[in-house]
Amino acid sequence: xxxxxxxxxxxxxxIVLFPFMAQGHIIPFIALAHxxxxxxxxxxxxxxxxxxxxxxxxxxxxxxNNNNIIRVLEIxxxxxxxxxxxxxxxxxxxxxxxxxxxxxxxxxxxPHFRDLISDLIVSGGPLHQPLCIIADMFFGWxxxxxxxxxxxxxxxCGGNAYGFACFHSLWLNLPHKNKLCMTTTxxxxxxxxxxxxxxxxxxIHVTQMSENLREADGGAKFLVVIQKLLSEWKNADAMLFNTxxxxxxxxxxxxxxxxxxxxxxxxxxxxxxxATKEGGIMTEMCTKWLDTQPAKSVLYVSFGSQNTxxxxxxxxxxxxxxxxxxxxxxxxxxxxxxxxNEEFRAEEWLPSGFEERIxxxxxxxxxxxxxxxxxxxxxxxxxAFLSHCGWNSMVEALTQGVPILGWPLAADQFxxxxxxxxxxxxxxxxxxxxxxxxCHEEMVKKIEMVMNVxxxxxxxxxxxxxxxxxxxxxxxxxxxxxxxxSVKAMDELLKEAxxxxxxxxxx
Numbered sequence: 001x002x003x004x005x006x007x008x009x010x011x012x013x014x015i016v017l018f019p020f021m022a023q024g025h026i027i028p029f030i031a032l033a034h035x036x037x038x039x040x041x042x043x044x045x046x047x048x049x050x051x052x053x054x055x056x057x058x059x060x061x062x063x064x065n066n067n068n069i070i071r072v073l074e075i076x077x078x079x080x081x082x083x084x085x086x087x088x089x090x091x092x093x094x095x096x097x098x099x100x101x102x103x104x105x106x107x108x109x110x111p112h113f114r115d116l117i118s119d120l121i122v123s124g125g126p127l128h129q130p131l132c133i134i135a136d137m138f139f140g141w142x143x144x145x146x147x148x149x150x151x152x153x154x155x156x157c158g159g160n161a162y163g164f165a166c167f168h169s170l171w172l173n174l175p176h177k178n179k180l181c182m183t184t185t186x187x188x189x190x191x192x193x194x195x196x197x198x199x200x201x202x203x204i205h206v207t208q209m210s211e212n213l214r215e216a217d218g219g220a221k222f223l224v225v226i227q228k229l230l231s232e233w234k235n236a237d238a239m240l241f242n243t244x245x246x247x248x249x250x251x252x253x254x255x256x257x258x259x260x261x262x263x264x265x266x267x268x269x270x271x272x273x274x275a276t277k278e279g280g281i282m283t284e285m286c287t288k289w290l291d292t293q294p295a296k297s298v299l300y301v302s303f304g305s306q307n308t309x310x311x312x313x314x315x316x317x318x319x320x321x322x323x324x325x326x327x328x329x330x331x332x333x334x335x336x337x338x339x340x341n342e343e344f345r346a347e348e349w350l351p352s353g354f355e356e357r358i359x360x361x362x363x364x365x366x367x368x369x370x371x372x373x374x375x376x377x378x379x380x381x382x383x384a385f386l387s388h389c390g391w392n393s394m395v396e397a398l399t400q401g402v403p404i405l406g407w408p409l410a411a412d413q414f415x416x417x418x419x420x421x422x423x424x425x426x427x428x429x430x431x432x433x434x435x436x437x438x439c440h441e442e443m444v445k446k447i448e449m450v451m452n453v454x455x456x457x458x459x460x461x462x463x464x465x466x467x468x469x470x471x472x473x474x475x476x477x478x479x480x481x482x483x484x485x486s487v488k489a490m491d492e493l494l495k496e497a498x499x500x501x502x503x504x505x506x507x
Contacts, residue, residue, distance in 0.1 A: 013131040014044040014120065015494075016151075018113070020106065020136035021053055021077075022091040023305050027392050028158035028242055030060045031270040032134070033070070037062050039478045039487050044069045046130070048116055050077040052089040060272070075112045079105050092305055093341070096410075100222040103138060103229070114145045121149050132497035134240065137164075140232025150504035152497035154265075155236040159391040159412050160243040161252025161266065162201070162423065166415035168233070168259070169198045171226050174216060176206055197259060200251045201418075207432055208414040234260050237500075238493060242268040242391060244475040245485040247468065251423060263496065265489035269395045269472045272374060283372040286329060289365050293327050293381040299405075299447060300376050302331040303388040307409045310434055311335040311349055318350040320443035321364065322357070326383075326451055329365045329376060336434055344368050377402050384450050386430060389416040398426065401469040403450050403461045407431045425464040428457075 015036060019029035026049075033045050047057050051074050061070050080086045082105035084098060091099055121129055132152040135142040139155070146153030157164055170176070173196040191206040206214060216223040233239060239256055241248075243266045248254075256264045290298065301321070303309065309317070314335050321328050332344050346355045346366065358364035373393065376382060377400045385397045386405040390413055397404060404427035406417035420427035430446050431438040452458045475486040483491070 014046055014129060016046045016048060016117070016120070016130045016133045018048045018133065018135040018139055018142060019057075020138040021050055021089055021102075023056070024390060024392055025136055025138070025158055026053065026056055027272065028270045029134075029136070029156070030057060031272045032156065032267070034062050034273055035267070035270055035476070036490070039476075039490060044071070046070075046120070047072045048075050048113065049073075050075055050089040052087070056090075073116055075109055075116060077105075077109060077112075081105075082108065096306070100225050103225050104221070106138065107141065109139075110141055110145070113139075113142060114148070117145050117149055117151070121151075131501060132494065137233070138229055140229060140235065143232065143235045143237075146237075150500070152237050152493075152500045154238040154240050154493060155233060156240040156242075158242050158270070160268075160394075160416065160419060161241045161248045161256055161264070162243075162419040163252070163391065163412040163415040164241070165198050165252040165255035166195055166201055166204065166418075167412045168230055169195050169255075170204075170209065170213060171216070171223075172230055173197075176209065176214065177217065198255050200254065201415075202422075204415070204418065207436070208408075208418065210410045210414070211434075234262070236260075236262060238263040238265060238496070240264075240489075240493070241266050242270045242395060244268055244472055245489070246471050246475065247424065251419075263492070265493055266475075267486045267489050267493075269399050269476070269486075271392075271395045271399055282367065282370065283375055286365065286367070286372055286376055287379070289329070289362075290376065290379045290381045292362065295380050296383040296453070297327050298379075298381045299324075299326050299328040299384050299386060299451060300373075300382050300402075301328055301386040302371060302373065302393070303333075303407070303409065304390045304393060305370075306340075307388045307390075308333045308335055308340055309407070309409070311337070312437065313431070313434075314349050315351060316438065316440045317443065318354050319440035320447065322351065322354065323440060324444045324447045326447060327363050327381075329367060329371065331367045331369070331371045333369055341369075384447075386447070389413040389420065389427075391416055394420065395472075398465065398468050399472050401462075401466050403427070403465045405430045405446060405450055409434055424468055426461060426468055428461070 017029050017033060019026045049057055054072050058072055077089055079088045083101055084105055088094055091102055094102055130151045133146045134154050134156050137155050137157040143153045175196050176193050192203045193206060194203050195201045212222045239260060239262060245266045253264055253266060333340050334342050334344055335349055355366050374396055377397050382402055384403045384405055387393050389406045389408045394416060404420055406427045406429040408414040408417040417427060417429050421429055428446050428450050430443055449457050450461055453462055475484040477484040478487045
């Protein structure tokens, strides 16, 4: 299936975007398309994705204009051939324990991807011949196809360089396997780990590792799959990160430039523009409620599209939100151990009478499953964001100058929280992981610390958050002959891609 969004024109150059099939990966690729069409005069962008993900992408792409052609090509995928439930083409509808199988199944896309690139080059005409391929960090194998056809190949990581430097180093080296003691306390010196080859990160605690990483050993499926993915990164012509040069020159970017020996370009913040804000009844409801709240008074709470916390943690958080005296919007999903897509039972998983009390007092809004996050974070009444520290969410918050209360739950989220708190000073960690217990009184103290701007800590966090916001915005400036650092980085990428095309055309 091909979705064509503008008439064909000759002498155009084509940038192929190939995201992994997960909403947290698709969103930054869509945002990258917006950014490319805004700052570069390249008239064709070709998305490649599976059939059921085409609507997710097509509905969020920039509008047509005379200069741009946006295509969405279908790539065949049958997860059921690899032990997955029939019709599953996105991790958002998949239980967490099946994600390794889903990633492994995605390797089956390789021959189909080759066929699509071959078709673009052989029979697509000048309009569709790729200038470069920008593939997801989970699709490192795509470098073989790019090299076969002489096309510049970059891997795009939708996260920041610091978080993935920790992730990359820990998964490939497993330094914690030498530790005999693996407690769940946060201050035990014996459980501190030095991150190999990344001294800029200092040390981390074993509780700053996901359960999959802590348990990784021998031939475990998750370990084999992740190490296979990460080992492919060194084969790309370049790595792209959703970050800004000024924020990470001496940390994560330095690590990857040193480790990979390839160009590493920060092109962020890659975030969906206001024009793509979500509409519908839920957006109207949230906006209407936020409009009734004082400026900088609301705490937004969300753990992303695939994460949730335990029932006991949910109960503690409910008590903390009620006792802190702050107004809030809380996006709720069933706790760990329940189907994340089933109906949320507030009477069972929250303090007795919680929803009724906050509704009657107009102090809070309990939103089921999904909320218009970009709309909420950009509203003037929002003061802080209690988050799982997924990087898409962090970029959406920081570009609006919203400080973070961190509760990392999985993967790179632990290192994102560490980066935000220790390096940037825009975050305070409230809790850590899916099994830790933090009493609601302690949560209240940290919520008040960040949201009370009259305190020294609250004022400092807000000041630093505004500094980071300005740095991020300046990186994308492209006006009156001036280009921000991320615009320049994208220029360098496309210049190298053009040079490779010229070189190959002479052979």
